[in-house]
Amino acid sequence: MHTPLHYQVSEYDCVPTALINAVSYLFKRKQVPPMVIRHIYLYCLDTVGRNARFGIGGTSKYAVRLVGNWLESYRFKNFAVRTVFLEKEGVRLDSDGPIQNCLDQGGVVLCNIRLTQKEEHYIMITKIADDWVxxxxxxxxTAIRGMKGHVSILESGDGRSPNLKIRLSWLDQPDCRRFCLGPVAQREALLMWRMT
Structure with missing residues (x-):
């Protein structure tokens, strides 16, 4: 049985939640070893804010890369994934790029997007079709203001379908608008697909 996808429980845990969702999307519940869940939460929320408070800045790109490396090296029964961490110019949405290739092979892409000039957020991309991500x-x-025609919330009745779509040309912008990849120098994404 596949597990429904999860929502964050705080303002800071988008990365571990996206990672758990990626694993849930790629594997049935009985195929996911507890060690995978443990290591995702062990490595994430590693930033340090004021007064030495962990996790206030969310999860660093170094932790995302570390989790990706660990997941790729871990094998247990039917659990095996391939991961590739992309950054800067490597985060491309063109039809023959690594992101589209990962999606075409049944994988998912955990992608860092901009919500504001200073606020970043990870989402899980499952497909690119008809100029929409x-x-x-x-x-x-429940709503996204000021984004009509560029970003839409979708009904996810089965708990596993996409709940968000972003116009491809909007997402791929380098300027710091909402719901876009942002400056090339700050882009990052983790590709994940199941090994057979």
Whole structure:
């Protein structure tokens, strides 16, 4: 049985929630070893804020890369994934790029997007079709203001379908608008697909 996708429980846990959702999307519940869940939460929420408070800045790109490396090296029964961490110019949405290739092979892409000039957020992309990027946003929203024609919330009745779509040309912008990849120098994404 596949597990429904999850929403964040705080303002800071988009990365571990996106990682858990990626694993849930790729594997049935009985195929996911507890060690995978443990290591995702062990490595994430590693930033340090004021007064030495852990996790206030969410999860660093170094932790995302570390989790990706660990997941790729871990094998247990039917659990095996391939991961690739992309950054800067490597985060491309063109039809023959690594992101589209991962999606075409049944994988998912955990992608860092901009919500504001200073606020970043990870979403899970499941497909790109008809000039739209479809994915699951673990931050529960009922509406998105000021984004009509560019970003839409979708009904995810089965708990596993995309709940967000972003116009491809909007998402791929380098300027710091909402729901876009942002400056090339700050882009990052983790590709994950199941090994057979």
């Amino acid at each position: 479809h994915g699951f946003d673990s931050y529960f929203r």
